[in-house]
Amino acid sequence: MNYKLTLEPYKGKSSRHTCPSCHKKHQFSRYINTQTDTYVAEEIGKCNREAKCGYHLTPSKFYEQNPKSHTQNIPTNHPVKKIKVKPNSRIEKITTIPSKYVDLSRSMANETPFYKYFCDVLSKDMLDHAYELYKVGRYHDKNWMNCVLFWQIDIKGNVRTGKIFKYNASTGKRIAQNWFHSIHYKDKFQLKQVPFGLHLIKEYPTNKIAIVESEKTAILMSIAFPNFIWLAVGGCQNLNHSMLSEIENRDVVLIPDAGKYELWKSKIEKLPSSNFYEVSDLFHNHATDFEKKEDYDIADYYLQEIKSARLHGLM
Numbered sequence: 001m002n003y004k005l006t007l008e009p010y011k012g013k014s015s016r017h018t019c020p021s022c023h024k025k026h027q028f029s030r031y032i033n034t035q036t037d038t039y040v041a042e043e044i045g046k047c048n049r050e051a052k053c054g055y056h057l058t059p060s061k062f063y064e065q066n067p068k069s070h071t072q073n074i075p076t077n078h079p080v081k082k083i084k085v086k087p088n089s090r091i092e093k094i095t096t097i098p099s100k101y102v103d104l105s106r107s108m109a110n111e112t113p114f115y116k117y118f119c120d121v122l123s124k125d126m127l128d129h130a131y132e133l134y135k136v137g138r139y140h141d142k143n144w145m146n147c148v149l150f151w152q153i154d155i156k157g158n159v160r161t162g163k164i165f166k167y168n169a170s171t172g173k174r175i176a177q178n179w180f181h182s183i184h185y186k187d188k189f190q191l192k193q194v195p196f197g198l199h200l201i202k203e204y205p206t207n208k209i210a211i212v213e214s215e216k217t218a219i220l221m222s223i224a225f226p227n228f229i230w231l232a233v234g235g236c237q238n239l240n241h242s243m244l245s246e247i248e249n250r251d252v253v254l255i256p257d258a259g260k261y262e263l264w265k266s267k268i269e270k271l272p273s274s275n276f277y278e279v280s281d282l283f284h285n286h287a288t289d290f291e292k293k294e295d296y297d298i299a300d301y302y303l304q305e306i307k308s309a310r311l312h313g314l315m
Contacts, residue, residue, distance in 0.1 A: 004034045005059045012182050019047040021055035031059050048237045050263060095190040097159040105137025105149050112138050113169035114148035126223045134197055139164045144178060150215040153199040155246050160194050195231040195243060204229050209252045217299040224302050236260050239267050248274045258283040259292035
């Protein structure tokens with residue numbers, strides 16, 4: 001076979017499909033033939049829920065199991081859907097968002113359920129300082145009212161996108177998620193994500209970098225352990241070379257959720273090689289089976305400690 005098969009680049013929800021294993025919508029990345037701009041068989045692809053599902057059927061494995069399909073190059077037992085794949089997509093200009101939207105979003109950032117909940121749990125001064133560091137904003141329209149907005153800002157100060165979250169004001173738990181570019185730019189957006197908080201590494205060139213999954217965790221840990229620069233990759237599948245490509249010659253500690261230690265450890269060899277990495281095994285060694293199953297992270301334990309201290313009159 002002379003054609004190249006690769007996972008379909010992220011182009012919004014339409015480029016993520018229903019997983020054939022766990023049946024979750026918008027979680028399955030399919031393989032595409034870059035020469036014919038077509039999908040291959042529907043079951044060939046990778047589920048983004050690496051820990052909770054882990055489904056990944058590669059083209060080579062599929063063709064090994066289905067030799068007839070292998071000889072035909074592209075399986076014919078399903079409709080082939082044409083997609084747009086530009087041969088020079090790697091060097092296309094990355095779309096950025098005007099910084100004025102960051103400034104506008106910050107004017108009422110303290111009106112969201114996220115802010116109000118964690119302001120009660122922590123303190124207003126500490127949370128305001130974290131909001132200032134990370135330029136946290138508020139998104140508000142008829143469909144996404146009073147949502148917290150986590151901007152992804154690169155080292156040069158360019159705004160790549162923003163993640164919009166609805167939070168429950170009573171529990172501090174996430175309810176729903178969307179993207180700023182998905183709402184305002186539709187299909188005319190060339191996205192290349194960066195970690196949440198990346199803009200801080202230029203401001204603090206000697207600080208050790210700590211990487212977690214969720215933006216909420218980065219915010220809370222910047223309060224608990226301010227000597228680190230806390231970054232969030234937004235999901236275990238995003239811990240990859242592309243996401244960390246702007247980080248060079250730094251000491252980096254990876255702090256996976258309780259059930260993700262082995263997965264994150266296995267990713268190190270594929271990350272940018274100029275950095276020094278270590279993986280925290282604290283939660284891997286001490287978390288219960290339930291905590292591993294529920295993907296407890298360092299912020300969950302931090303909040304437990306705060307609640308316990310208040311219960312015993314220590315705060």
